[in-house]
Amino acid sequence: MTDVSIECVQGDIANQPDIDAIVNAANARLMPGSGVAGAIHSAAGPGLAEECRKLAPIEPGQAVISGAHDLPNRHVIHCLGPVYGEDEPSDQLLADCYRNALSLADAEGLESIAFPAISTGVFGYPLEEATRVAVSVIREAGPGLAHVQRVRLVAFSEKDLEAFRSALGQ
């Protein structure tokens, strides 16, 4: 059992060199897409899509782990978030993403993990609600983790960072 610290920063999920695992807001086929998936695959190089082919497809709420290829991290954890208003119950499926990603990182003995705001882009999940789900799952899961000590939430814009800060009560 560790004391998990949660921090939030504004930045690019593909540029978090001091973090063991970054999380991808993936599509079911784990192929490069727009947004987070585009940024991660282009920074990781074609080897990531190659490895991901064997891990796909995944279901909403599921997470799988791969190598990081040309990224400066140790692993990428790919989560398929719910499409808001379509994959129900959205809040539980989103919570599953965070819970499953934390478990995979912990099982791998990793100490740090960075999340983007899963589902809040193309998949349409309202950001404030999504960040509240993220923070409550991380706080709930924290005491049960053996290795993960640091969780970073990466907001893409200044406005998104404000939402993360308010969900964290900062």
Ligand code: AR6
């Ligand atoms: N770093 C951090 N956050 C980012 C970045 C980045 N480089 N780029 C975008 N965001 P999205 P989803 C923010 O659409 O909603 C893809 O095409 C963005 O502003 O990447 O889970 C996949 O292939 C938003 O707040 O993920 C899937 O088909 C959040 O990250 C689908 O989109 C998530 O946006 C997944 O949709």
